[in-house]
Amino acid sequence: MKFKNIILKIHIFFIAFFLFSCLCRAEENGALNIPISDDLQHAGFLTSYKRHYPYGFKILRDGSLYLVNTPKKSVMQFDFMGRHIKTYSGKDENFSSCTDICFDNDGMLYVASLESMQVIKLDMLSNEISRFGSYGTGESALKSIYQIEIAGGKKLFVQDTLSGKINVYSSAGTFIKKIECNVAGFYLTAKGQLIYMRHSPACGYSINFLDSNARTPRKIFALGMNAVAGLEFIGCDQKGNFYMAAPIGHPFSSKEKEVIVYNSSAIRFSNYRVKNSALGRQFFIFGDGSLYSAEPDTPNGSDSRPTKISIKKY
Amino acid sequence: MNVNFHFNLKQFAVLFFIIAAWALSSGGLSPKLTFGAEIAGETIITQNSGGAQEDVYMAAPEDLNHSDYFSNSIAAFCISDSSEVQNLYLLDAMNGRIKKFTTEGNFISIIKINSSDEVKLNELCGIYSAGGNVTAVHSQNSILTLNSAGEKILKLNFPAGFECRKILKMNEKTITAYDYDNSIIARFEITAGSPELKKLAEYEDVLFPWLISNERFLSCSLISPDSLFVYGRSFSARVKNEAYIKLKTNEAISQFKIIGSDAASNIYLRYCTGIIENIAVISPDLRLIETIVFEAKHIANRANLLYDECVGRDGSIYAAYHEKNKLIIKKLIKK
Numbered sequence: 001m002k003f004k005n006i007i008l009k010i011h012i013f014f015i016a017f018f019l020f021s022c023l024c025r026a027e028e029n030g031a032l033n034i035p036i037s038d039d040l041q042h043a044g045f046l047t048s049y050k051r052h053y054p055y056g057f058k059i060l061r062d063g064s065l066y067l068v069n070t071p072k073k074s075v076m077q078f079d080f081m082g083r084h085i086k087t088y089s090g091k092d093e094n095f096s097s098c099t100d101i102c103f104d105n106d107g108m109l110y111v112a113s114l115e116s117m118q119v120i121k122l123d124m125l126s127n128e129i130s131r132f133g134s135y136g137t138g139e140s141a142l143k144s145i146y147q148i149e150i151a152g153g154k155k156l157f158v159q160d161t162l163s164g165k166i167n168v169y170s171s172a173g174t175f176i177k178k179i180e181c182n183v184a185g186f187y188l189t190a191k192g193q194l195i196y197m198r199h200s201p202a203c204g205y206s207i208n209f210l211d212s213n214a215r216t217p218r219k220i221f222a223l224g225m226n227a228v229a230g231l232e233f234i235g236c237d238q239k240g241n242f243y244m245a246a247p248i249g250h251p252f253s254s255k256e257k258e259v260i261v262y263n264s265s266a267i268r269f270s271n272y273r274v275k276n277s278a279l280g281r282q283f284f285i286f287g288d289g290s291l292y293s294a295e296p297d298t299p300n301g302s303d304s305r306p307t308k309i310s311i312k313k314y
Numbered sequence: 315m316n317v318n319f320h321f322n323l324k325q326f327a328v329l330f331f332i333i334a335a336w337a338l339s340s341g342g343l344s345p346k347l348t349f350g351a352e353i354a355g356e357t358i359i360t361q362n363s364g365g366a367q368e369d370v371y372m373a374a375p376e377d378l379n380h381s382d383y384f385s386n387s388i389a390a391f392c393i394s395d396s397s398e399v400q401n402l403y404l405l406d407a408m409n410g411r412i413k414k415f416t417t418e419g420n421f422i423s424i425i426k427i428n429s430s431d432e433v434k435l436n437e438l439c440g441i442y443s444a445g446g447n448v449t450a451v452h453s454q455n456s457i458l459t460l461n462s463a464g465e466k467i468l469k470l471n472f473p474a475g476f477e478c479r480k481i482l483k484m485n486e487k488t489i490t491a492y493d494y495d496n497s498i499i500a501r502f503e504i505t506a507g508s509p510e511l512k513k514l515a516e517y518e519d520v521l522f523p524w525l526i527s528n529e530r531f532l533s534c535s536l537i538s539p540d541s542l543f544v545y546g547r548s549f550s551a552r553v554k555n556e557a558y559i560k561l562k563t564n565e566a567i568s569q570f571k572i573i574g575s576d577a578a579s580n581i582y583l584r585y586c587t588g589i590i591e592n593i594a595v596i597s598p599d600l601r602l603i604e605t606i607v608f609e610a611k612h613i614a615n616r617a618n619l620l621y622d623e624c625v626g627r628d629g630s631i632y633a634a635y636h637e638k639n640k641l642i643i644k645k646l647i648k649k
Contacts, residue, residue: 195383202518202520204536204537219494239382240383264383267586268539268566268568269588
């Protein structure tokens with residue numbers, strides 16, 4: 001009788017735990033599945049001293065999705081229905097070790113290459129037009145490239161997380177200024193205003209605002225959370241909400257990430273758990289507040305070769 | 315008989331552990347919890363958007379200076395830091411005026427601020443009143459003191475590198491101010507005949523400080539999402555083991571700040587857990603006296619983090635928020 005009771009209690013515990021974990025998870029709403037294989041039309045995957053996945057993805061206003069297919073030195077374009085439309089590739093060096101991409105208002109593609117540590121501007125046919133930045137330790141030089149974005153006025157913002165800065169270049173490639181930023185990720189508003197995060201050991205994280213013509217940034221609000229490691233800034237939606245993600249547990253071994261949403265009055269009004277993926281930039285936030293997450297599947301345990309990348313909408 | 319006794323002892327032990335665990339997880343049994351039902355919230359001031367006497371300036375979404383991230387309504391709102399009769403002051407900077415109200419929300423007067431080369435109205439961001447006839451308004455770079463007719467008494471400039479976001483205390487000799495962007499609290503000396511303020515002391519890396527004496531202040535820090543600390547600090551001594559109080563919650567904390575103090579020098583620390591607003595009343599020697607808990611219906615409409623709440627000497631809490639095209643100031647008082 002006692003044994004039966006214990007079994008019943010264990011069952012109730014697991015059912016409660018399952019229901020609770022379901023509640024904690026965000027509602028997943030459709031996915032674009034991109035197969036991973038050696039086929040040129042598919043996403044690539046390489047295993048050398050570490051596992052190499054596509055770096056990340058971006059979604060434009062028209063709903064088209066661009067996957068930075070780093071292992072295959074190309075950028076894949078999908079339409080809003082998820083159909084593969086085009087693959088950008090060309091000179092190997094332009095797409096070699098490519099990280100982030102962005103487009104300007106003229107439809108020019110900007111690709112960040114870790115090999116040359118430069119951002120390369122390309123036309124629709126992948127012909128090179130100009131280059132920005134260089135490798136080095138100087139103010140205008142870069143040691144890493146995490147994210148690139150183009151402001152309305154065609155200023156290029158390049159985040160170098162290793163140096164803890166965002167460099168701004170003119171459309172002609174001239175270095176304009178450096179902005180201190182030690183948290184991965186930033187966001188540019190339609191007016192070209194920069195929103196980014198900073199972390200200090202004593203005060204924790206803060207969200208900052210830099211107007212396009214201002215010299216000094218303004219703090220929007222302080223979040224605290226001094227002891228939270230590995231927080232990344234995903235971006236903002238049209239309502240002025242801020243999205244960020246933090247690993248659950250140790251940053252290098254966590255299997256899940258917590259996506260946290262604050263409104264413009266600093267209220268933490270939503271948080272949910274998503275699978276942690278090995279992509280350099282896993283998340284993208286669309287203007288309407290939809291969160292997209294790129295998650296490769298790794299069947300039969302994490303050491304096996306993935307067969308697809310699912311871009312899930314939450 | 316023995317078996318039964320043993321069984322009862324076991325049950326008692328389990329019950330004891332459950333109660334102990336609950337007591338520990340809820341932060342102990344000693345501090346009083348006051349819930350929303352015991353709080354009377356009364357709207358004392360309502361202002362429309364506009365330029366008439368009953369209005370305050372609010373940037374409309376189509377205005378060039380409208381922001382999705384900063385306050386579009388009041389620049390600042392404060393209660394006079396006076397031991398006698400207290401009044402509420404509302405800085406309506408873009409309309410070039412300060413409105414004075416009683417703590418019951420009755421309109422008293424308007425103090426006009428004249429735009430000049432010295433004062434750019436769109437740069438004003440805060441207000442301070444020590445009571446009496448002198449009121450101070452400030453921008454990031456300077457403070458302007460005015461008499462009740464709106465005439466300039468003094469204009470004082472902060473040293474370069476200090477961006478004033480809030481005045482914490484001001485008298486004839488010194489000013490203590492907070493630079494929110496750089497997380498610095500600093501005390502300045504007013505030198506007779508000079509418009510430049512001289513820095514006497516500063517303390518870096520502080521969030522939302524509150525002065526409890528000339529020398530000491532409290533500041534808060536959210537170390538992890540559920541652990542909020544309030545530290546007692548001193549301008550002159552930086553000790554590693556500062557006195558502190560830790561508030562532990564079951565939910566993640568956001569929007570935390572010290573909003574004011576009452577006549578007994580107890581400080582009021584506001585923080586949100588989800589959509590629940592909590593105000594912890596903490597004694598100057600860092601004991602938690604009471605936590606006031608209520609469902610915050612308007613916290614999402616607050617944007618001016620440094621000047622939208624204050625505390626009267628009697629412990630009344632005043633909160634300003636905007637709702638559609640109206641500015642509302644509410645008074646919260648314990649029944």
